[in-house]
Amino acid sequence: MIKYALRRILLTIPTLLAIVTIVFLVVRVIPGDPATAALGDYASKQAVDALRERMGLNDPLWVQYLQFLGDLLRGDLGTSMITGQSVREQVLYVLPYSLELAVFAVLVGMAFGIPIGVYTAVKRNAAVDHLGRVFSLTGLSVPAFYLGVLMMLLFAIKLDVLPATGGGELDDWKDNLQHLILPGVTLGLIMTASVTRLTRSAMLNVLSEDYIRTARSKGLAQRVVIFRHALRSALVPVLSVIGIWIIGVIGSSVTTEMVFVRPGLGKMLVGAILQRDYATLQSIMVVYATMVAAVNLLTDITYGLADPRVRF
């Protein structure tokens, strides 16, 4: 098992390197000068030259690439092209907000999606099953930011029970949680739709197996058959794609953070894009890539633990 985990960790390195390289190339190879773009068309030539020099844009591409990789290895994310501030410091400030949002959303998604999926599979073709289908297909079709707008309208503006915007104080857990609920449930509901769909179809597959019939004919209680015999093996395919959903949540969190004006990586990224701050942009993309690689790694290892058929 440890050997499997180690091999899996080693395999993450080329993937990460590939993404970092794509990010590096996209920013530089697409025509147009990043420094001119960042400073605007009316910037003086001296200002543009100075920025180019400071960002190392005058060096040959491979020197820039090695420099970029070296900085990343030392944990240096560079400085903003606009404000000159350290990107690392800003990232460290907003990262807890983004992480708590993602974790909360995933918990909501699993907590709702798995039970609904099991229930609609057991009640196949009943009214509740059709209702569940409509719910999950709608969930797959609603952009996260629009659901966020609706949630805000209902719970923050109409009912006025939760704060509409901001991230709250990290030290004050109550304040923090209050600010977390609306964006977290928004993202969580989107994820619920996919979890419900997959859990239902996995359960339906398992429920038609012979050993379930055997369990039933032994006279076991329905509850035991469903939870102990069926759900256990139905969860294996669900676990195998949970990583894809978490990555989806990370992607959707960008617009959700914007709707709720919440500090976070996504909001920082959008700020960098609108200011054409390519230095910050590429560093944030690297942070995202690392998160994605970490999620994939954890999923694979958990999957190995959950499914005895996976050989190490």
Place this chain on the structure above:
Amino acid sequence: MKSANPVAEPIQLRSQRQRQWHTFVRNKTALLGLVVAVLIIIVAVFADDWFIALLQDRDARPLIARFEPFKQDTFNRLQAPDSVHLMGLDDYGRDILARVVHGGRVSLIVGIGATLLGGIIGTTMGVVAGYMGGAVENVIMRVVDALMAFPGLLMGMMILAVMQRLPGSGLTKAIIGIGIIMTSGFARVVHATALSIKGREFVTSALSIGAGNFRIIRLHVLPNILGEVVVLVSLQTAQAIRIEASLSFIGLGVSPPTPTWGNMIKDGMQHITYAPWLSVFSGLAIVLTVLSFNLLGDGLRDVLDPRLQE
């Protein structure tokens, strides 16, 4: 044994097409998806009489929408929906219904355009990788893996952010940017199918009578992946429209004053507490459109995906 049965079942004289159509129309939700998607396309195309205007060299006049999307009525700005302006007026006093209809045009052009672009490139990549194998396959599929490992929206943001510094319209950039994201989905599915077809007897027999690679791909491989590609086109269009909405919500892609569903929601956010209709209706349009393409794709998959057929 069966033929000896005197009351044998009547032979079904139906072509494969007829059977597929029959399965499709029996699926009520898929049919609903098709009808709604077609209606949305009709409304977007005939929102104004641009095709006549083009011939007569004048500005287009409203056809389905009763008002023009750019005409301002600042005196009545932020007016709530009523019987004249069914969805109300925005902060410049522009008719929101007209803007939703015209925004749909942008969404559909980008959604369908990006899907076609990604579909053509992705299908080609998938067929070539699956059929050729070897180093070509390795290189192509590793690129696809890298593209898929990243959330589509983030990838789209990065591509469009960098394309900001290029000249050209936001519409073209959005189509190219989202098209690149769509590529990987097509390539992966087509690759898997092409691999399985490659091993089938009819390909071997074609090879044995001396058919060239191009001929085999055209006559034997492509027709067999068509069904899957059609399903993907529908599902990926839904996806592309959703990504376009998110990108224009962020402020990337097609820029104001041209209405898009995403930028209308964004603009409406400033007035959300007292004039929610600015954001709510264009969001409903996104949900309805994406849902209809998803339902259609789901239904088509039941019909066209041979693995699901009994």
